[in-house]
Amino acid sequence: MTLAIATHGLTKRYGRVLAVEDLDLEVHEGDLFGFLGPNGSGKTSTVRMLLGLVFATSGRVELLGRPVPRAVRAVLPQVGALVEGPGFYPHLSGRANLALLDQAGPGGPWRDRRHRIGQALERVGLAGGGRRPVRAYSSGMRQRLGLAAALLRAPRLLVLDEPTNGLDPQGMREVRDLLVELVRGGATVFLSSHLLAEVELICSRAAIIHQGRLVAQAPVGELLAPTGRVLVATPDPAAAADLAATLPGLRVDERHEDRLLVHLDGVAPEVLNRRLVEGGVRVRELVPERPTLEERFLELTREGPRAPG
Amino acid sequence: MLLVELRKLVVRPRTWVTIALLAGLPTLVAVLLKVTGIGPRPGQGPAFLAQVLSNGALFPAAALALVLPVFLPVAVAVVAGDAIAGEASAGTLRYLLTRPVGRTRLLVVKLAVTMVFVFLAVVVVAAVAFAVGTSLFEVKPLPSISGGPPIAAPDASWRMAVTVGYVAWSMLGVAAVGLFASTVTDSPLAAALGSLAALVTSQVLDLLDAAAALKPYLPTHYWLAFVDLFRTPVLWHDVSRGVAIQGVYIAVFLAAAWANFATKDVTS
Numbered sequence: 023m024t025l026a027i028a029t030h031g032l033t034k035r036y037g038r039v040l041a042v043e044d045l046d047l048e049v050h051e052g053d054l055f056g057f058l059g060p061n062g063s064g065k066t067s068t069v070r071m072l073l074g075l076v077f078a079t080s081g082r083v084e085l086l087g088r089p090v091p092r093a094v095r096a097v098l099p100q101v102g103a104l105v106e107g108p109g110f111y112p113h114l115s116g117r118a119n120l121a122l123l124d125q126a127g128p129g130g131p132w133r134d135r136r137h138r139i140g141q142a143l144e145r146v147g148l149a150g151g152g153r154r155p156v157r158a159y160s161s162g163m164r165q166r167l168g169l170a171a172a173l174l175r176a177p178r179l180l181v182l183d184e185p186t187n188g189l190d191p192q193g194m195r196e197v198r199d200l201l202v203e204l205v206r207g208g209a210t211v212f213l214s215s216h217l218l219a220e221v222e223l224i225c226s227r228a229a230i231i232h233q234g235r236l237v238a239q240a241p242v243g244e245l246l247a248p249t250g251r252v253l254v255a256t257p258d259p260a261a262a263a264d265l266a267a268t269l270p271g272l273r274v275d276e277r278h279e280d281r282l283l284v285h286l287d288g289v290a291p292e293v294l295n296r297r298l299v300e301g302g303v304r305v306r307e308l309v310p311e312r313p314t315l316e317e318r319f320l321e322l323t324r325e326g327p328r329a330p331g
Numbered sequence: 332m333l334l335v336e337l338r339k340l341v342v343r344p345r346t347w348v349t350i351a352l353l354a355g356l357p358t359l360v361a362v363l364l365k366v367t368g369i370g371p372r373p374g375q376g377p378a379f380l381a382q383v384l385s386n387g388a389l390f391p392a393a394a395l396a397l398v399l400p401v402f403l404p405v406a407v408a409v410v411a412g413d414a415i416a417g418e419a420s421a422g423t424l425r426y427l428l429t430r431p432v433g434r435t436r437l438l439v440v441k442l443a444v445t446m447v448f449v450f451l452a453v454v455v456v457a458a459v460a461f462a463v464g465t466s467l468f469e470v471k472p473l474p475s476i477s478g479g480p481p482i483a484a485p486d487a488s489w490r491m492a493v494t495v496g497y498v499a500w501s502m503l504g505v506a507a508v509g510l511f512a513s514t515v516t517d518s519p520l521a522a523a524l525g526s527l528a529a530l531v532t533s534q535v536l537d538l539l540d541a542a543a544a545l546k547p548y549l550p551t552h553y554w555l556a557f558v559d560l561f562r563t564p565v566l567w568h569d570v571s572r573g574v575a576i577q578g579v580y581i582a583v584f585l586a587a588a589w590a591n592f593a594t595k596d597v598t599s
Contacts, residue, residue: 036596073429076596098431105429109422114342126335127430171426 024087026051026179026210027072032081034067034234041067043234045081049212049227051178054205056221056228056242057214058315060323064234065214066106069183072212073103086179099129102177104185108168112157116148116167119156124174142170147196161188169197173204180204183214198224222246222315232323245318248310251275252291254282254298255307265301266294283311332432336444349406350452354459356402357394361460365467378558379476383464386471390464391457391491392561395498398456399554404530407502410448411509412522414441415592419517419599434593442510442585449502453495477562490565494557497570501554504577505530507584508550514592517599547572550580 027049034042042064049055059065070076071083074091083090088097110119120139125132143149146166156164165188172180185201186194201211202224215221221228222242229239238245256262259282263274271287272294284294295308313321340346361383364370370384371377379393415438418424427437472481473490482490505526512525533551536542546552553573559566 070425070596070598073425074431075425075428076598077594094431095433098429101429103426103429105425107422109424109426111339111421111423113344118342122335122338123426123430126332126427127432 024051025049025084026053026086027055027212028082028084029068029072030082032068032071032083033079034064034071034076035079041234042071042231045231045234045236047229047236047239049210051210052205052208053227054201054211054225055213056225057212057231058216058218058221058228058319059214059231060216063231065216065231066183067234068231069103069105069181069212069214072181073098073101073105075105095128099127099175100178102172102175102180104168104172104180104182106183107187108164108171110156110164110167113155115153115155116143116159116163116170117153119167120171120174123171129175138174138176139170142173143167145173145200146170147193162190162193165189166193169200178209180209180211181214182211184216185213186215186217186220194220218315218319228315230319230322237322238318242315246312246315248312250287251283251285251311252294253307253309253311254284254294254305255280256282256298256303256305258303261301262298262303262305265298265303269294269297280306332436332440333443336440337447340444340448346410346448349409350455353398353402353406353452354456357390357397357456357460358463360394360397361390361463361467378555379561382474382476383468385469386474387464387466387468388461388470388473388487390468391460392494392557394456394460394464395453395494396555396558399498399501400534400551403452403456403498403502404505405527406452407445407449407505408509408526408530409519409523411445411506412513412524412526413519414445414510415513416516416519416522417513419597420519422599424599425597428597435589438510438514438589438592441513442506445506445510446499446503449499449506450495453498453502457491457495473561475561475563476558480563482561482563490560494560497557497560497573500574500577504550504580504584507581507588511584511588511591514588514595548576550577552576 025048027047029045029047032042032045045068057065067076071078072085072090074094077091085097086100090097117139121135124135146169148163148166148170159167169185172182186197189197198220201213205211213225225242227241228245230237254262257280259277259280262282263277266272266274266284269289271289273285274282275285276283286294291308291310295305298305364384371381373381377393378396379389383390383393418427428434472483473487474481508529509522509526512522516522530551533549537546537549537552553569553576556569556573559569
């Protein structure tokens with residue numbers, strides 16, 4: 023299977039500042055890939071290098087199997103991009119802006135331009151608008167128009183930097199649904215974001231970048247893998263703690279009024295459950311603990327950079 | 332791509348306002364001359380203006396001499412300075428480049444469109460001036476400014492055409508400097524100011540006796556040499572030097588603009 027995006031040892035230095043260091047990304051075709059990082063972690067520099075806007079100090083970028091920036095002419099017509107907010111001529115209408123952009127480059131037949139523009143506007147929920155000058159658009163409408171521009175030529179790969187910026191919750195949800203639908207239709211989406219909930223909701227794989235270095239890259243399910251602890255809710259916490267301690271390796275990490283957090287050390291949760299029930303402890307709930315992406319993210323970025331696992 | 336850029340130029344109100352203002356200045360001058368009947372004394376004031384009162388056919392040349400030193404270069408510097416920096420500040424440059432439009436191609440097209448603007452401006456100024464000049468003043472065959480027999484009509488029209496070409500070539504020099512400045516900064520205002528600073532410097536040095544050794548190499552030095560085209564026989568020396576010097580400036584600044592833009596990190 024070819025990779026939609028591959029970077030090898032990608033490094034960018036601005037003067038003395040190292041913005042991106044030794045980045046190895048792998049985005050498979052058909053992924054909805056989340057690219058996470060705090061502000062100033064090198065996300066946008068990476069996105070710009072992927073698109074050939076910024077030249078890497080060292081390392082390689084391949085988009086859809088072709089080298090960037092060398093093959094941008096061949097590869098970028100199949101890529102839709104939204105980088106750091108939309109950019110339009112304010113005195114022209116949304117439609118006129120899309121038409122100018124489409125006309126400016128290769129890979130967009132003029133015959134069906136009107137049709138494609140209409141379709142793209144419809145997909146982002148701007149079907150009714152598009153005639154007023156962009157100057158009069160709200161920031162949410164501009165964001166949608168930016169997405170429409172990225173969708174104009176039914177790209178194989180979408181590189182989107184903060185696509186839900188400026189949208190209300192309803193709009194965010196619509197965009198999320200749109201991205202899922204695009205991936206279902208065979209496209210690949212590279213979603214750069216600092217909205218962890220967004221990535222957790224829709225992405226299949228994710229990478230986390232911190233201070234220009236990759237700290238994690240894995241399927242989202244794996245990033246959110248069980249922590250090896252279980253949460254036990256019971257009206258008999260004291261008895262439960264005593265019983266748990268009789269199993270080898272188990273340790274009660276936290277103890278609250280009616281719940282315990284037990285570190286299992288490899289013991290299956292059901293083994294603990296049986297011991298508790300057989301010991302007469304009334305178990306109301308026994309759940310393997312899973313971190314939220316936010317917890318994982320904070321944990322990984324607090325530790326600071328380390329070699330990707 | 333060229334069509335796209337031409338369309339941007341045409342639908343932009345600024346283009347037409349600038350051209351209207353450029354044509355407005357000589358029109359205002361013509362009306363004032365007509366109403367008061369007071370022209371500059373021969374040999375003084377802007378070129379040709381003294382003779383316009385007695386011959387309206389000279390007014391296009393006089394109009395170009397009026398807008399050439401300041402007004403026209405300012406307009407060209409603004410348009411050329413806006414070429415890349417304007418796209419950068421509007422946030423559209425990154426979308427053009429990822430469309431993708433090649434960087435060299437974008438630069439060439441921007442230069443071509445700037446030249447279209449220059450030509451349009453020069454031709455409109457000359458045409459409006461011709462209309463205004465011939466309707467307000469008496470029309471006679473063009474006199475030769477070096478004395479001698481008047482210039483016949485077919486002769487006069489090629490001289491006028493060469494004048495328009497020469498002025499446009501001079502403005503291409505301004506456009507090249509502006510385009511280079513436009514690739515250096517992301518602010519169209521800074522780019523326009525940068526190229527204007529270069530022009531003002533050149534014009535100040537041109538007036539300074541201490542800079543006499545530099546004068547023949549200043550970009551603005553031969554701008555008004557087109558006056559020589561209305562002598563009989565035509566004095567080609569300054570005009571051809573002007574074309575050559577301007578050519579060097581154009582080549583150097585376009586090369587610098589290309590080298591800078593093709594290797595630049597676009598972070599706008």
